[in-house]
Amino acid sequence: MAELVTVARSFSAPTGIAFDSKGAMYVTNWSGNSVVKINSNGDREIIHSNISSPAGIVIDAEDNIYVSSYGDDYILKIAANGKSQKISEGYHTPTGIAFSNSGNLLITNRSTGEIVSLDLKNGRKEIIANGLSTPVGVTQLADNSLVVSQYSGRLTLIQPNGDKTELGKSFNRPGVGIVAISPSVVAVIDNGADMVRKIDVKTKEVSTLVTSLSGAVALAYNNNQYYIGTWGDGSVHRFNDK
Template identity: 30%
Template sequence: MSNFKKVKGHLSILLLVTAMAACSGSNDNPPNEPAPPSPAPAPAPSADTSPDTFSFTEQIDVAPEAPITSEAITVTGIDDATPVSVEGGEFSINGADFTSEASTISVNDSLVLRVTSHTEPGEIASVTVTVGDYSTSFDAITNIPASPLVHEAESLTLLGNTSIQDYEGASQGQVVTGFLQPDDGISFTEVVKSVALRVTYRASLETALTVWVNDTEAAEVVLSPTVENTFFNTIVEMDLVSTDRISLTSSNENSELQIDKLEWIESPLQQVSTFANAGLTNGDGISVSPEGDVFVSGGSGSGQVNKISQAGDVTVYASGLRTANGSDFDSQGNFYVADYQGNAVYKVDTNGSQSVFASELDGPAGVYVDQNDNVLVSLYGANFSGTAATVLSITPGGVVSVLANGGGLLDVIGVVGDENGEIYAGNFNTGRLFRVTNGEVSLLADLSVNVNMIDYSRGYIYVATRGRITRVSLDGSEETVSGSGTQAEIDGLIGDAEFSRPSAVAFSPNGNILYVYDAATGNVRSITFSDE
């Protein structure tokens, strides 16, 4: 109890002294009392490395496989050096060299991103940047080009007195007119590799249309007059590449000429006509020499090959074979033909001398000579077995090796190659068409029709069978070129023509004429350009 009283007494004295000091009105501390402690300093604020949000504008329709640079943005919201890194591209700070190495960035620095665009049309290339704890991306979308094959005339460069005029019957409601002088016309530079230019036009009088390539006259066609509100097509045969500059002018200032559109033609096949009769029915092969003469093999009905000159004259070129089948020429003009039942391939040199080129083969059927003059021979299988399932490669010196077998090959007959060294072969009965790449066999298309002798031109493999001419693109898609399947021989426009029993096709050396052999009649039909 005494301790409690003592503490209580000291408390009373303290209160009294405090009260007296307050009454005195003095702010001085009593003598010998320590000064009150100063307040503790506030802790230093931490650095802010979280930037204000920012973004980059997406760029569309950019060139393929090109460096694409974003707009510059200013980084704000940070007050200390802040880490910056990038993924999928590069960045530049304040105009310095682009880099993909991590670095730091400060407030009010400018930031630009760069990415390499995709190679494929419509694909997105993206670069992501991270500043502190914030990330965002810059995207570049490769352009999807419009079709390079069709040009509306009014979209082209006008020359001389030409002008654009509204016309209800035109494809887009406008035409180019005003062809008053020989140098009045239209021109353009967006040229694709092609074999012809189709011009859609109307004209009040007959006039000549001149086509200029790189300011040099390349071709001239006569345009027939048209009736009111009717457009005709004329086709100008040319061999063009992407760097050419094309101009068109009219020679008749009195003709009211209107041009609607222009179209590059990948295939010149427009008109079907009867070229000649080969003098052989039930034949089984056709080829064209470098000079343009046509050669038809007799097949199971004849062991000879007939030559048809460009004038249509027919002569015997090779004979003495048991069955003459597929054939082709090498770069020197030597002729090779398969003798199926004779299990051999014959060679006829440029002097007309005939000899055995390869023998003891298992039912050779098709022949194709590649870019190196190797003779490729398809083996169907002797005695109509359909089991050989092999494509051979025979060097110009006669050395035989297996190019491909298996992989689906069976009763293979047709064989051909493209400009890239790829080989294509077709099973006769199954209708399957195969691609051969470095000896590896893969299915290209299943046509479900007999595939006999085939040929290739400008990205397509052509097959003649069951009253139709079919072509297969290198991606495997197929379409009918001509014929409805009706067994008849009718000439005319490609869409109206009919074929009886076409069995083999071969292109002219320049690829502008497709010859079709009809086994039922022996006729050789040609598919060429049309004037309208």
Template identity: 80%
Template sequence: MAEMKTVSSSFSAPTGIAFDSSGAMYVTNWSGNSITKIKNNNQKETIYSNISSPAGIVIDNKDNIYVSSYGDDYILKIETNGKAQKISEGYHTPTGIAFSNDGHLLITNRSTGEIVSLDLNNGNKQIIAKGLSTPVGVTQLPDNSLVVSQYSGRLTLIKPNGQQIEIGKDFVRPGVGIVTTSPDTVAVIDNGADMVRKINIKTNKVETIATSLSGAVALALHNNQFYIGTWGDGSVHMLNSN
């Protein structure tokens, strides 16, 4: 397994990780109700606070930041000038979020077992998957399939036609962090096993790529390196993806 190193610490339950175009890292502090920016010189700055249980975070190509408030059921947008506003409300414990291939925001409704697609241009919401059990993470593959990690122990592949296929038999408790690494492969936090695993959705072959991660929750892929947020020590760790 690749060598892992701690890149930043002193977070309060780091749940989501994202990067802007300059390479600065942003981390949601679930129990700290805040969002931290870590600049390239490792200086830390709280860029937003008073958001109840921030969970998922993504950043678009214009460096706008989107964060889900698990505690208050809304999506927050922070523009590059620092202006912040709720842009969509009425969710049900929204947890992990991701961009779809067509630029919509995919949101996991943990308590209702749904995936919601939010059109950021007009604010329209559409439920695109139902019948899941505590979904906390979602990623989309190039063929428009979804893979959803669920705290119940399920990892589910959802085909573009809506067919759901269970692929998580080797996982204990898939967590919030899930990213597409190739057209057929996703990397997933296995929170219940304190690991990061890769799964090929064509062959169902599972590979463990990191272990002994106390309370692993967050996962991001940036410049061929994985970034893993662990609640056990309040840290973010870095691991080469090769």
């Protein structure tokens, strides 16, 4: 089993983790209503506050930051120059977010069971999946299929044609953190089991990467290392991909 290293503490319900091009880590402080930046040297600063229950976070190639406000149903953009603005509103408890293969923003509408695709160039929204049960995390695979983690206990593979396959039999309560680590393998927070699991969506083989995580919620994969945000101790932990 992987060995955990604690890399940062004193968060208030760390829910999303992302990295910029310089290696700085950004964490959404759900209960602290803020977004925190930790530079590679360990220096820490709040880069945005007064955002209600920030959940998902992603960073594009130009270091623009996108954050979902679970509490106020909008998407916030924090530009590389620090300027922030709401760029899209009218969601339904948006939780985990991710980039699609085409560069759109994929947003989980937790309370309505939908995945929304937001075109960042023109602001148009499209519901690309529905009928889900409390979706909180999403990632897109190389073949354009989606894998959606749902607090209900489901982990669902959605093919580009809309066909769904349930993968969550071995999972207790899949959480916000979900990342694709190869064309057919995703790593997923199992919040209900305090674990990070890995699943091959083709073979449905499930393995456990790390256990004994107190309230694991956030998950990121950067430079062959996993980063996990845990609510139980308000910390971010790291372990290497073996």
